[in-house]
Amino acid sequence: QSVLTQPPSASGTPGQRVTISCSGSSSNIGSNYVYWYQQLPGTAPKLLIYRNNQRPSGVPDRFSGSKSGTSASLAISGLRSEDEADYYCAAWDDSLSGNVVFGGGTKLTVL
């Protein structure tokens, strides 16, 4: 049972826009930044979005993040086949002297 809640799966066709939600609480998303990671099959995770809505250099602007209250979302526009991957949200949690909490991950399928 993950501290942050994500839908286990999402899907879309090429060119579509899809969103992935991430729900938390006041001790994590509600008071700290949200991060998103993309994990392609058989590879290490890669930073996709940092500090709620910032993209590292090299990440296409098709990817965007947002946060409101204790929830966050990752949006992918102009869906491409290479976007098929697992996506994880993460945040620092202020409870229990602090630690990092992850969502359970969302498997994105490009139909």
Next chain:
Amino acid sequence: QVQLVQSGAEVKKPGASVKVSCKASGYTFTSYYMHWVRQAPGQGLEWMGIINPSGGSTSYAQKFQGRVTMTRDTSTSTVYMELSSLRSEDTAVYYCARGGSADPGDAFDIWGQGTMVTVSS
């Protein structure tokens, strides 16, 4: 270039310990926190703990308290994660990941390639 290179796969028996290394290069080792994250087969990411390579201070997830030890060697820019009293549920890929320079909760911007640890009798 900035990279983290981890040690190779391990096979251990239940009750044993494993020590995984993560060698950093391409940046000032003592300027960035380092985290350890694991992923069991077919499962999600699980945070294990953090070490400050500058002073060596650590903080561990409650789940691993008493079983995990994170250390560093500044002379070789290497961090280590040792997990003891291994059980089958510890079978996973273990990743080191570089954190922020000032904020321990900042993004994990560089990841190691992962080290597979298999616990089996």
